[in-house]
Amino acid sequence: MADATALVGASQAVDDDQVPDATETLDEQARAEVWSRVQQARSVKRPHTLEILAAMATDVVELHGDRLFGDDPAIVGGFCRIEGRAVVFVGHQKGAEVEQNVARNFGMPHAEGYRKAMRLFRLAERLGLPVVTFVDTPGAYPGAASEERGVAEAIARSIQVMSGLRTPIVSVITGEGGSGGALAICVGDVVLALENAIYSVITPEGCASILWRTPDKARQAAVAMRLTALEQQQLGVIDGVIAEPRQGADAEPEETAVRLREAIVAQLAQLSAWDVDELLAQRYQRYRRMGAFVETTPISTPRPERHGITDRLRDLLGSSRGVLIGESGPLRPKAADDVDEPPLREDL
Amino acid sequence: MRSVVLLMPIKLPFRSRTRSYPPDLWTKCPGCQEMLYEKQLEKNLRVCPDCGHHFRLRVDARLAQLVDDGTFGERDAGLESVDQLGFVDQKPYPERLAAARAATGIRDAAIWGTGTMGQHRVAIVVMDFAFMGGSMGSVVGEKVTRAAEAALAERIPLIAVSSSGGARMQEGTLALMQLAKTCAALGRLSDAGIPYLSVMTDPTTGGVFASFAALGDVNLAEPGALIGFAGARVSAGTIAETLPDGFQRAEFLAAHGFVDLVVPRAELRDTMAGLLSYLAPRPMARSIEGNGSGDGLLTRPLAGALAPRPREVVHG
Numbered sequence: 001m002a003d004a005t006a007l008v009g010a011s012q013a014v015d016d017d018q019v020p021d022a023t024e025t026l027d028e029q030a031r032a033e034v035w036s037r038v039q040q041a042r043s044v045k046r047p048h049t050l051e052i053l054a055a056m057a058t059d060v061v062e063l064h065g066d067r068l069f070g071d072d073p074a075i076v077g078g079f080c081r082i083e084g085r086a087v088v089f090v091g092h093q094k095g096a097e098v099e100q101n102v103a104r105n106f107g108m109p110h111a112e113g114y115r116k117a118m119r120l121f122r123l124a125e126r127l128g129l130p131v132v133t134f135v136d137t138p139g140a141y142p143g144a145a146s147e148e149r150g151v152a153e154a155i156a157r158s159i160q161v162m163s164g165l166r167t168p169i170v171s172v173i174t175g176e177g178g179s180g181g182a183l184a185i186c187v188g189d190v191v192l193a194l195e196n197a198i199y200s201v202i203t204p205e206g207c208a209s210i211l212w213r214t215p216d217k218a219r220q221a222a223v224a225m226r227l228t229a230l231e232q233q234q235l236g237v238i239d240g241v242i243a244e245p246r247q248g249a250d251a252e253p254e255e256t257a258v259r260l261r262e263a264i265v266a267q268l269a270q271l272s273a274w275d276v277d278e279l280l281a282q283r284y285q286r287y288r289r290m291g292a293f294v295e296t297t298p299i300s301t302p303r304p305e306r307h308g309i310t311d312r313l314r315d316l317l318g319s320s321r322g323v324l325i326g327e328s329g330p331l332r333p334k335a336a337d338d339v340d341e342p343p344l345r346e347d348l
Numbered sequence: 349m350r351s352v353v354l355l356m357p358i359k360l361p362f363r364s365r366t367r368s369y370p371p372d373l374w375t376k377c378p379g380c381q382e383m384l385y386e387k388q389l390e391k392n393l394r395v396c397p398d399c400g401h402h403f404r405l406r407v408d409a410r411l412a413q414l415v416d417d418g419t420f421g422e423r424d425a426g427l428e429s430v431d432q433l434g435f436v437d438q439k440p441y442p443e444r445l446a447a448a449r450a451a452t453g454i455r456d457a458a459i460w461g462t463g464t465m466g467q468h469r470v471a472i473v474v475m476d477f478a479f480m481g482g483s484m485g486s487v488v489g490e491k492v493t494r495a496a497e498a499a500l501a502e503r504i505p506l507i508a509v510s511s512s513g514g515a516r517m518q519e520g521t522l523a524l525m526q527l528a529k530t531c532a533a534l535g536r537l538s539d540a541g542i543p544y545l546s547v548m549t550d551p552t553t554g555g556v557f558a559s560f561a562a563l564g565d566v567n568l569a570e571p572g573a574l575i576g577f578a579g580a581r582v583s584a585g586t587i588a589e590t591l592p593d594g595f596q597r598a599e600f601l602a603a604h605g606f607v608d609l610v611v612p613r614a615e616l617r618d619t620m621a622g623l624l625s626y627l628a629p630r631p632m633a634r635s636i637e638g639n640g641s642g643d644g645l646l647t648r649p650l651a652g653a654l655a656p657r658p659r660e661v662v663h664g
Contacts, residue, residue, distance in 0.1 A: 142578030163532035291486030292432035
């Protein structure tokens, strides 16, 4: 089981940690627990959008194509009825077996996937149907073809379309909520998540390889990013967590679908009572207030220092000394704008 | 540095020594390996006179180049990020922030304000890559959003000059939510018919490219700027694809239809002013009724919208 291997993997990784760092004091059990959730969220056995819909909805009709380039199998969408209520659904789709998963590109959409999603969002708006989205992706596909077709523009545009869509939107993170590729179809009036789902700005491996300079620290990164559903709820990024059956969503997909249906139907019933303008104002505010900052009085904004006579004197003494002792390197801190190397690869 | 301090012959009781050395007189151009004289480089807007390599600009230099002298007024200068996650990697996030503030002299990776470009009053956001890789956290997202809201309230064009590695990982999903926040604000701007000019400079990647930078009514880019969604190493390493020539460079983006014009730095200001003469909203233009921006901002009195906001702490 994914669980068992996750736990074993975690303890091995802890043994390997020779270099002490600031996170070393962290409770290792918590680290293992978070990582087991990451493993669960990624489990191929977990029900994906089409399986969930097969269990919780009727009259599912999948629609295909973005009308611009092609049809992305990593994002599915179309019509269905949930307890008799017609909705437009859009979701990431992974495959349960290796072959299917390859065909689905492991749930990593290209630009055309998001453009298909936008097409369906606009259709829902025109038809007055609510939108339900299912989020489960490691992230948008980072390949050359994806860049050529403008996956970033598609993500930005999709976020914008959702934020102004004149119909209710319920989003559910069912597995991996990976970065902008997830957010592109996860801008809702209400955002829910399954208990073992995760939501993060970058994959734990990506975060670790940038900030720790090795992907082996993914477990620390997973803890530091607070990516579990419950922590995301505490942060206010998601509105509710749907408890999974005791054995997890992968073991009991039917029961999971029932719980999802109940939660989604309850939200749709509430949202459908809202006036659309009020709904949009609330949706705007939902995202408008996200972020953590303080407003201080900007009296003492430090500006780069000017070089007065004392500075110059000091420079003179300091740098000559530095040359004498052969430490000219560390004596000259690089001015920030001298750094002209490739940027940190903080992809989303 | 500490050991060096101990070796000093005279210890003068003035400011910290760490920033007191003059910048190098010569800079090596990464484009042509030529050694460039700093003063000449400055005079040439930090563009290599030999090969045309565009060095990154600090926020002050960028503003000085784009906005008319003496017209820029910074807004919301006091915004500072809060370590909501208690994020610790090899260093705690507050320490990284403090180090970045000390090194750059700015409080976060973006500055916004209003000023004029020729005859046009504009709201302008400028990012600075020197501050934690120009990463977008809550403060950058908030500034872009406030700039967009102010542009909407005042009905003046919005300009964003991007330079960023992406979302700030230390703020987790709160940083990710800035994508949604900024795109939503730009949506309202667009609905109200206010133009938005996006200028992408080296580098514009990740979450910034996948949000406000990509959404300009007109997208400009500086020559050779790295612009892309995911790092080239991610694409090359993980996906094992060979990358085409000039992949993720400004010219590549222009060839694929995501950038309108690649503009050399010396022509940037005039190009932007020329575009504004077409884009700038007519003074009395009215927004389309019932366009989804039931926001109150359009109807709020101008003075109210412009008044300084009260101090507040916003938590996600």
